[in-house]
Amino acid sequence: MEQAPILRVRDLTKTFTMHVLGGKRVEALNGVSFDVSPGQCVALVGGSGAGKSSLLKCIYRTYTATGGAIAFKTASGDTVDMASADERKVLEVRRDEIRYVPQFLRAQPRMAAVDVVAMPHASNGRLEEVRKDAGAMLSFLGIQPELQSSYPSVFSGGEQQRVNVARALLRPRRLLLLDEPTSALDAGNRERVLDLLSAARRDGAAMIAIIHDIHVLQALADHVLVLDNGRAAEFGPLGRVDAARYVGGQP
């Protein structure tokens, strides 16, 4: 039985006006519409520059949408339009409900990996408990305790990516925005990250993920949104959209 969507994106447009380049305009998104329901994962596919990252950033409100609506249904049943909600509301939704995982880890400098993972979840005290869980999740992802106490800035790309994913998954969030969550990982770690993401899905988390690997796409996604030059070229269930045309890797 299909649940009501947690996110409804309607006619989303994003145009950048670059004043430093004489007012040049770049259209990143043009009339994109789709829905995501709890427990669903929508894979975003399309060539570089198609608007995939812009779409995630508009939903998270790092980019301010130029037009359209991004209606997010909160746990309390309210609807927040991430395109137009006030800053305080956006910060509240980010803290409690939506997590964005950029392709590369951005963390506070000079903070131990375990704290980078734990801090966003320790808002109401209980830091020790959260830190213990953070350590356990990092260990599961192959980041050993001696590494957990060092700064992620000295980690390899794959280690940073695992810290990044652990930070997003340590506590349940209702919507995850993932920008190539396994791109820097070897096969073993990729499977472990996919296990965690699949478990989060089974627990009801909705996901929108930029994916460039057909194996990851088939393991994680149930819907595919094909972006082409800022437009939604195709949107539908995994079986009906020929995702393999748009992504690399062997199934």
Next chain:
Amino acid sequence: MVLALLTVRGLTKTYGPACRGRGSEGCLLDREDDPGTSSCAACGLIAACSDVSFDVYPGEVLGIVGESGSGKTTVMRSLYLDHMPTSGEAYFAAFEAGRHNIFEADRPQRRRIRNYLMGIVYQEARRGLNLLVTAGGNVAERLLAADWRSVADIRSKAADYLARTEVPLDRMDDFPAFFSNGMQQRVQIAKALSNSPNLVLLDEPTTGLDVSVQAGVLDLIRDIRRDFRVAIVVVSHDLSVIGMLAERTLVMRHGRVVESGLTDQILEDPQHPYTQLLVSSAL
């Protein structure tokens, strides 16, 4: 719904008489757009800050960025009541439950706001510290101003805060004049925090410090924010400092707020031409 800790409306600080309504082009102060300057072509008035409005919420860090001369420091000194603004209002939840404009406070009330309710860290240590009073004495002065009376209590409290800000305790009885810049800033931070204020104002707290010292001071500010849950307004011309500390940011130019938003939005999707220039100028 969380109420704002501080609500600032129409804060304006000018120097010189205004030609409002008299000049043919209209006074700088009457213009709604960014006039491209802080001085009025008609009357020569200088508007250090003009019609600045914003809110600060409990426990949040609000950043203010802008080039020198944009009015950032004028806003901070107005809020700390170092000088009186020409016009504008500010309501502070910790003062009279936010019912009275702090700019209309009388002298004892102003003292209370400065000594009990707010703390400030200035860019230049000599403005925030008496360099010829010991480090411990500087913190003690503020505690005395807030009616602490027991010498033993004052000394142990001062030692606590200096230790918290990593000022070596064996330097507590030295004069800050003989401290490095980074250590002077840490004494200022200890002093600002010692009365458990509701709001801390940081005016370019790391400007002019070596990178390693700057990192130490920034980490200290980050820890303080976590441990004391205090609201902070931080002014910097350095976008990376703002990016590290602030959730929301105001961009100022020519005394006006030209853009405000979530810090990541300001850094990644700036709207105003000046903000775009600022972001594209970062190294």
